[in-house]
Amino acid sequence: MSESGSGKNFVHVCKARVRYGETDQMGVAYYGRYLDWFEMGRTELCRAFGKTYRDWEAEGVMLPVVEANCRYRSPLFYDDVICVETTVTALTTVSVTFQCRVTRESDGRLAAEGWTRHAFVNPQGKLLRKGNPLADWLKEQLAYL
Amino acid sequence: MSESGSGKNFVHVCKARVRYGETDQMGVAYYGRYLDWFEMGRTELCRAFGKTYRDWEAEGVMLPVVEANCRYRSPLFYDDVICVETTVTALTTVSVTFQCRVTRESDGRLAAEGWTRHAFVNPQGKLLRKGNPLADWLKEQLAYL
């Protein structure tokens, strides 16, 4: 994993390999699996900031996805090493948007780019408008960079 | 499965149940699984038109996804029956867009809506600009409705 940039330009990078079960009969990675990789990128971004998403959830803050978007630029194949670059591009008291780029390590080619928008809710699914510790923390992390 | 509307208003509906393995630890259907359901909807729309997507692929026309979008409106739970409504909303010689709505059968509540845009390519991944039998066929089907 590596990092670059600062503040809103901060980019967290983590890696994975395309698994056999993630391919389909077209011989390439199935389009739905990219959302699993986006999730992996978000998880690792939080960890890089010093507190895991698992911890946040244990403390009662959840981040259900409100909208997801992905543009597929070039196919990925079984056993390709992918680099998942994740950035926070928007942050309010009630929602956060993560931008995601997936490239192939061998040649740096862009495979897909997209974003996911999330709400901050409590375990009962209610929006955390005030007293949202995760939003405050993310803002602080981004400011320090 | 049922159908309603005509031409571009034609809506194909198919049903499925949320599987246990499609839920996550938040207790709801995982956001990536919706793209599997969108795919199921496209498959069934083609079948309703009288020729399966499997047949089209066997004849050398493929529909890789170029972009996908999904807005999550309300959660789905294990064992919920979902209705996947699929429509063709745009069709050119080189691409087609499917609109998708997922509702919960028990109360008709909208769970998610989104779309996927696809390119028409041959097995070598080359765009089928001219002589695209699948695009011609879809146009014909929609015109008859």
Add this chain to the structure above:
Amino acid sequence: MSESGSGKNFVHVCKARVRYGETDQMGVAYYGRYLDWFEMGRTELCRAFGKTYRDWEAEGVMLPVVEANCRYRSPLFYDDVICVETTVTALTTVSVTFQCRVTRESDGRLAAEGWTRHAFVNPQGKLLRKGNPLADWLKEQLAYL
């Protein structure tokens, strides 16, 4: 869905189609997906008995898998209709075993057969030795058949 046999010979059958995302680059259904279908079979067996597994879980009885086994006999392809036949083959106060056969509807060919063994636990993961309402109920259902 259909049913046949009685008691321990009772076989519940439900159907599904192989989804595109369930195939891999070998052009056949990926071996891990069969366990999702086995789960679908168990879910539908409970429903056929008159009470859903969702209800059982809501009442505090869970069925984590202790062991799973699958023999793959012949490949399944995208869009194949599969018949999932499920039977209860062993039942004690602490565990239950479901047998599963997956056949292809078009030609009746056996695609895979296997079984899953489950423990009866409470939401805290503790074995339900005494006062196991789900085991009692399953025994009753099988006796009536």
Add this chain to the structure above:
Amino acid sequence: MSESGSGKNFVHVCKARVRYGETDQMGVAYYGRYLDWFEMGRTELCRAFGKTYRDWEAEGVMLPVVEANCRYRSPLFYDDVICVETTVTALTTVSVTFQCRVTRESDGRLAAEGWTRHAFVNPQGKLLRKGNPLADWLKEQLAYL
């Protein structure tokens, strides 16, 4: 990744994290996902031997799964680091068996153990009885250890 032992005792270890989408509503990793991790272990074992499974497949040797078995010993949770230990336990001209143990890195606890048996086939699905380069190569690798 690490390795230990020699010959048939050779154990290859690779690591991964449990993804959010791999959990289910019981709050633990879904039982079907373990087969994806077994596959990851096999892939990395081949790579450690000096030739990737992707290469083998490109040369026309495939390894469809004939039987899979998994015993679940203790649950895994989102974000757990898992160690996947893979060994070749049986090898003939027509089939190979991989043994797999999944442990949790934090406390070394055994989460699951199992095995998969595979046939050696050509791209047309025909058994490679004679002239099976992958079986020869695996035998050689294990002998050198």
